[in-house]
Amino acid sequence: MIIKNKTIVDDDWTILRLAQNETAKNVMVPAGKIIVPLKVWLEQREQLLDRNELGVWIASDERPEMLKDDLDKFTVIAVDFPKFSDGRGYSIAYYLRARFGYTGELRAIGDVLRDQMFYLQRVGFDAFAPRPDRNIQDALKGLTDFSEVYQASVDKKMPLFRRVQRNGNAVDN
Amino acid sequence: MYRYDQYDQQIVNERVAQYRDQVRRRLSNELAEEEFRPLRLQNGLYMQIHAYMLRIAVPYGLLSTTQLRMFAHIARKYDRDYGHFTTRQNIQFNWIKLEDTPDILADLASVEMHAIQTSGNCIRNITSDEFAGVAADEVVDPRPYAEILRQWSTFHPEFAYLPRKFKIAVSGAEEDRAAIAVHDIGLSVRKNTQGEVGFRVFVGGGLGRTPIIGKVICEFLPWQHVMTYIEAILRVYNQYGRRDNIYKARIKILVKALGIEEFKRQVENEWAALKDGAGTLTSEELNRVSSYFTAPAYENIADTDSGLTSFKSENKAFASWMQRNVKPHRIPSYAIVVLSLKKTGRAPGDASAEQMDAVADLADRFSFGELRITHKQNLVLTDVKQSDLITLWKIAAANNLASPNIGLLSDIISCPGAEFCTLANARSIPLAKVIAERFDSLDFQHDIGEIELNISGCMNACGHNSVGHIGITGVEKKDHEEWYQVSLGGSKGNESSIGKIIGPSFSFDQVPEVIERILQVYCRERIEAERFIDTVRRVGIKPFKESVYATEITDGQEDDVLAFKPAQYSEPLYSPRF
Numbered sequence: 001m002i003i004k005n006k007t008i009v010d011d012d013w014t015i016l017r018l019a020q021n022e023t024a025k026n027v028m029v030p031a032g033k034i035i036v037p038l039k040v041w042l043e044q045r046e047q048l049l050d051r052n053e054l055g056v057w058i059a060s061d062e063r064p065e066m067l068k069d070d071l072d073k074f075t076v077i078a079v080d081f082p083k084f085s086d087g088r089g090y091s092i093a094y095y096l097r098a099r100f101g102y103t104g105e106l107r108a109i110g111d112v113l114r115d116q117m118f119y120l121q122r123v124g125f126d127a128f129a130p131r132p133d134r135n136i137q138d139a140l141k142g143l144t145d146f147s148e149v150y151q152a153s154v155d156k157k158m159p160l161f162r163r164v165q166r167n168g169n170a171v172d173n
Numbered sequence: 174m175y176r177y178d179q180y181d182q183q184i185v186n187e188r189v190a191q192y193r194d195q196v197r198r199r200l201s202n203e204l205a206e207e208e209f210r211p212l213r214l215q216n217g218l219y220m221q222i223h224a225y226m227l228r229i230a231v232p233y234g235l236l237s238t239t240q241l242r243m244f245a246h247i248a249r250k251y252d253r254d255y256g257h258f259t260t261r262q263n264i265q266f267n268w269i270k271l272e273d274t275p276d277i278l279a280d281l282a283s284v285e286m287h288a289i290q291t292s293g294n295c296i297r298n299i300t301s302d303e304f305a306g307v308a309a310d311e312v313v314d315p316r317p318y319a320e321i322l323r324q325w326s327t328f329h330p331e332f333a334y335l336p337r338k339f340k341i342a343v344s345g346a347e348e349d350r351a352a353i354a355v356h357d358i359g360l361s362v363r364k365n366t367q368g369e370v371g372f373r374v375f376v377g378g379g380l381g382r383t384p385i386i387g388k389v390i391c392e393f394l395p396w397q398h399v400m401t402y403i404e405a406i407l408r409v410y411n412q413y414g415r416r417d418n419i420y421k422a423r424i425k426i427l428v429k430a431l432g433i434e435e436f437k438r439q440v441e442n443e444w445a446a447l448k449d450g451a452g453t454l455t456s457e458e459l460n461r462v463s464s465y466f467t468a469p470a471y472e473n474i475a476d477t478d479s480g481l482t483s484f485k486s487e488n489k490a491f492a493s494w495m496q497r498n499v500k501p502h503r504i505p506s507y508a509i510v511v512l513s514l515k516k517t518g519r520a521p522g523d524a525s526a527e528q529m530d531a532v533a534d535l536a537d538r539f540s541f542g543e544l545r546i547t548h549k550q551n552l553v554l555t556d557v558k559q560s561d562l563i564t565l566w567k568i569a570a571a572n573n574l575a576s577p578n579i580g581l582l583s584d585i586i587s588c589p590g591a592e593f594c595t596l597a598n599a600r601s602i603p604l605a606k607v608i609a610e611r612f613d614s615l616d617f618q619h620d621i622g623e624i625e626l627n628i629s630g631c632m633n634a635c636g637h638n639s640v641g642h643i644g645i646t647g648v649e650k651k652d653h654e655e656w657y658q659v660s661l662g663g664s665k666g667n668e669s670s671i672g673k674i675i676g677p678s679f680s681f682d683q684v685p686e687v688i689e690r691i692l693q694v695y696c697r698e699r700i701e702a703e704r705f706i707d708t709v710r711r712v713g714i715k716p717f718k719e720s721v722y723a724t725e726i727t728d729g730q731e732d733d734v735l736a737f738k739p740a741q742y743s744e745p746l747y748s749p750r751f
Contacts, residue, residue, distance in 0.1 A: 085211055085294065087334025091411045094331055099446065115195065115212055122330035145191045148180050150324045152451045153331065159400075159451060160324075161458040166178055168464035 001136050002107070003117075003128040006143055008136055011129070013055055013076060015109060016040065035078050035109075038062050041070075049073065057109060060088040064095040071102045076127070081110035090123045097124035097154040117142030124154035174235050174543055175320045175465040177285040184327070185282045188289060192216055193275035200272065215333065217263075217291030218274055221593050225269040228291040229281060233301035233319040233343070234262030234546040236286075238533035241544065243284045245529035251277055256529070258514060258522040260586060260637055261340070262300050262546040263291060267593055289327060294335045294422075296326035296407070300342045302350045303547040304509055306466060307555045309501045313362040313370055315345035317463040318399060321454065325400050332407045336414035337422035339407070340379075352548060352665035354378045354387045355640055357424045358403060363393075371395045376406060376436070377428030380634035384663075384671045385425045388433040390440065396459070398444075401452040405444035409436070469541040469556055474506040479560035491566055493577035493615060499562065506559050510540075512552040512569055513576040513584065517609040520602040521587040522550030531572040539565050548637075549586055551579065581618040582626055582692075583609040586637050590630035591647065591655070597630030599647025599655035604628055604684060611685040612692075621692060624705040625664075640665040642706045643691060644672040645684065655681050661691070661717055662709045670710075675718045683726040690721045 002011040013033045018024065024039035029048065035055030039062075041048060048054055057078035058064060067077065077096060079089040089108065096102040107127035108120050117128060121143055130139040152159045160166070177185070192212075199209040213219075217228035229244075244264055248256050251273045252266040259265055269277070281287055290297055299319045306314050322341060326332070332339070344351040345362040353359025359375035371393045378387025394402055406424075413431075415421045428436045485492040500509040512532060514522050524532070532552055536544045539561045540554035547553055552574075557565060569575040578584045585608065588594065590601025605628055612618060627641030631648075638644035644660040656678040663672030679687055694717050699708045709717070 084208075085334050086416060087294075087332070087336075088412055088416075090331040090334070091408055094408075113208065116334075119328075119330040119333055146184060146187045146328065148183055149330075150180075150184070150327055151329055157451055160180060161455065161461070162451060164180070166180065166458075166461055168461035169176065169467070 003130065003136065003140055003143075004105070005126055006140070008140060015055075015057060015078065033075075035076060035107075038066060042066065055107075058092060060086045060092070062092075064092045064100070067096070068100050071096075071100060071104070074104060076105040076107055077102060078107040078109045078129075079125070081108060081112055081116075084111045084113050084116055086111075090119065093120070093123040093125055094154060112139075114139045114142040118145045122149065122153045122155045174237060175232070175316075175462065181324075182282075182285070185285070185287050185289075188287060188328075189275065189278045189282050192278055196271060196275050211293060211334075214293040215290060215295060216274075216278075217288040218269070218271075219292060219594075221267065221595055222591075223593065224267065225271055225274070226265055226267050226589075226593065227269045227274060227277060227288060228259070228263050228265045229286060229288045230291050230298045231263050231286075231546055232323050233299055233305070233316060234303055234548075235305075235316065236544060236546070237284075238536045238542045238544070240284045240286055241529050241533045241536070243280060243286070245526040245533070247277055247280060248526040248529065254527075255523050255525045257520070257589060258524065258546050258550045258552070260548045260550060260588075260635060261298055262303070262548055263298055264546070265589070267589065292338075293333075294337050294339075295333045296329060296335075296339045296341065299323050299326070300340070300351055300356075300548065302344050302346055303545040303553050304350060304500065304555065305345060306468070307502050307504075307507075307509055308346045308348075308350075309503045310347035311345055311503065312347065312364060313345040314463075314466055315343040315351075315360075315362050316466045317459060318345075318360070318362060318372075318396070319343045320462050320465070321458065322399070322403070325403075325452075329407075332411060335407070335411055336416045337419065337424075339410075339424065341403070349666045350548075352637075352640070352669070354669040355380055355384070355637075355665055356387065358406060359387050360399070362396075365393055369395065372399055374402065377425040377433070378669075379423050379425040380637060380639050381423065382420055382632040382634075383423075383425065384634065384639035385429065386669050386671065387425075388428060390433065390437050397454045398448060400454055401447040401450060402440075402444055404452060405440045405447055408443055409439050413439075471504055471507060471556070472558065474558065474560070479558075479562070481559065481562060484563055490570075490575075490577065491563070493619065494566055494575055495562070496619075497577045497579045497581060498575070502556070508557050508559055508562060510554045510557045510562070510565065510569075511547070511579045512554065512574040513578055514551050514574070515578055515584045515609070516573045516576045517583055517613050518606060519573070521585050521605050524552070528572055528574060531568070532574065535565060535568060549579075549584060551584070577615065578618060580623045580625075582612050582621055582624050583618060584625075585609060586625070586627040586641070588629050588636035590628075594630060594635075596633055597647055598649035599630050599657060599681070601628045601630040601636060601647065604645065604657070604681060607681075608685055608688060611689070621695070622702070622704060626688070627663075637665070639663050639671050640669065641672060642709065643688065648678050650678075657681070657684050659684070659687055659691075659721075661714045662706070664706055673714050675714055676722055679726070686726045687721055690723075691717050694720045 015035045024043040053075045055076035109129045198204040219226045257265045301319045341358045342351040342353045342356040343360040355378045361373040374391040375387035376390045498511045545553040585605045587601045587605040591597035625642045627637040628645045629636035629638040638646045640663040646658045660672030660674045
């Protein structure tokens with residue numbers, strides 16, 4: 001189960017993570033709906049291009065530019081959070097959406113917890129795979145912690161001061 | 174001052190609900206401590222030695238008397254009748270229970286306050302000049318920009334999990350009173366030759382274990398671009414700042430590693446995509462926010478003496494107070510008054526609930542109901558009529574708030590130190606107390622003149638030790654013994670510099686004698702009215718070093734030092750030192 005477009009849905013994608021004895025070059029990518037590491041995509045691009053549906057995931061220390069010209073090749077792009085305090089994934093998502101114009105599914109995977117959900121959604125994630133030991137219903141609640149925000153990001157193209165009429169102090173007098 | 178509108182209030186109210194739920198989940202063990210830790214830290218809640226400490230944001234150090242009275246209420250209801258004002262213009266309460274914190278936040282929200290981002294690896298409270306809006310040397314009022322940046326940085330979705338904490342300071346006067354060069358980003362609001370407003374932008378300054386003076390990344394950034402330019406800096410930092418070593422994770426290390434030119438190239442490259450976009454500040458928004466920072470209704474008073482000269486001549490204490498604690502206002506019939514939280518025998522920056530109420534009464538009666546917190550841990554009433562100074566002084570003195578020591582030796586900056594903080598190697602407050610007691614003579618202090626003595630219990634430098642004219646840093650030796658390093662020549666403001674360590678460290682009891690010897694060298698070497706820092710700059714640290722280490726300093730040379738006993742607390746020491 002994952003959260004997608006603010007609802008809990010079944011998920012039939014499998015995330016491929018390299019085992020210790022595997023390399024991006026030699027790993028066998030199973031058939032079916034697989035989300036492969038960016039490194040595997042870069043190494044096995046020719047074979048993987050034949051697939052109907054393919055996903056790719058990017059690690060927090062990898063560069064989103066590596067995917068810039070291939071965005072249309074994937075049904076899903078995932079960003080891995082090795083631990084929730086690693087905030088690089090937020091900027092990766094921002095680049096994919098705001099700078100490179102990716103419009104497909106953008107999924108947060110790894111150490112994804114309820115209290116990051118609101119921020120993740122703001123920078124462009126529309127799918128979330130919360131940590132499996134946690135209640136996914138609870139995680140869903142994290143998406144609605146706030147009903148208003150100050151800054152522009154991927155979800156709101158305009159900051160609050162350009163979206164609403166805010167009255168200054170002089171109006172009261 | 175700025176007042177919340179429906180949007181600000183809604184966001185803060187929703188924050189209280191979110192945080193209340195986080196605490197509920199922690200108390201029911203749904204959240205492990207490890208997961209709760211970054212959440213509570215983003216809310217300024219630290220686990221200290223005796224209890225939790227809650228740090229509350231005072232945006233750019235400006236608060237109303239209603240807000241100050243709320244602090245007094247919090248001190249009485251949830252703490253031990255006092256609070257500690259910090260070098261980042263905030264307040265901390267040291268004896269807090271976790272289960273009370275949601276109610277404290279709700280109390281704060283009722284007076285337009287919060288504890289959002291007062292800790293954690295995110296953008297912290299924006300600090301500014303404590304005399305903003307009234308200083309005689311002000312070029313541009315920095316407060317509207319500080320408020321605009323407060324809103325921009327509040328719950329910024331992309332920059333909540335940075336490599337490390339991130340501090341921004343804004344100053345708009347000739348004299349930098351906000352220590353902008355030792356912040357991750359320092360902004361100096363100024364005017365160019367055409368009279369247009371913009372910012373000189375410093376980046377990569379900071380204290381801590383690698384103190385560095387910030388570099389200028391942009392000489393003149395037109396005001397419209399302040400948010401997009403900072404966003405560009407933060408985005409580069411968020412991606413490339415080091416995350417493998419907590420001690421090398423601040424932006425200063427990245428700037429140093431890349432060099433300012435390469436760092437600037439990366440920032441400007443990023444900025445090119447943001448410039449003139451939606452994040453560009455509009456004059457409507459600037460005007461809206463500025464409308465909250467208009468001058469109060471000053472009375473039109475003839476600039477007369479109001480009997481001050483004659484009262485000064487008959488009252489030496491008042492004369493000293495006028496000289497040290499009263500600063501020039503841009504309206505000559507008004508004055509800026511600094512209320513000292515540095516009375517000898519008290520912890521620097523501490524104020525009792527009773528004192529907070531007294532200050533609130535003073536501000537209501539004499540200063541339009543507002544006050545400021547300074548990064549030197551004192552309080553400021555910015556708009557006092559000259560003719561009210563005598564009355565105000567009498568009330569302040571009765572409340573132990575009129576020590577005439579602003580900028581003098583006993584105006585010590587001190588962190589809470591090892592009595593409270595799990596990071597500290599050594600105690601700070603007791604050391605500040607023994608130093609203040611040793612040099613309690615005001616005649617002596619006035620003779621020594623302007624000097625900044627800063628104490629931190631560890632290298633993290635919350636007490637600004639590395640930019641103290643005299644800096645004292647707690648260092649650990651084997652078996653948790655307390656030892657202190659002494660540095661000289663640090664300074665913040667327009668001529669920022671990092672102090673140099675004079676040599677091997679000293680025990681607690683030796684430090685007052687070390688200070689004594691340093692001051693003796695100053696008195697010997699100074700030329701006329703030369704300030705301490707200028708003498709150090711001119712002669713270097715060598716003569717000080719020679720004199721300090723010339724003969725052995727025996728522990729407990731002074732009887733009163735020997736008699737000193739560390740604070741005793743009733744709470745058990747349950748917190749692990751992590």
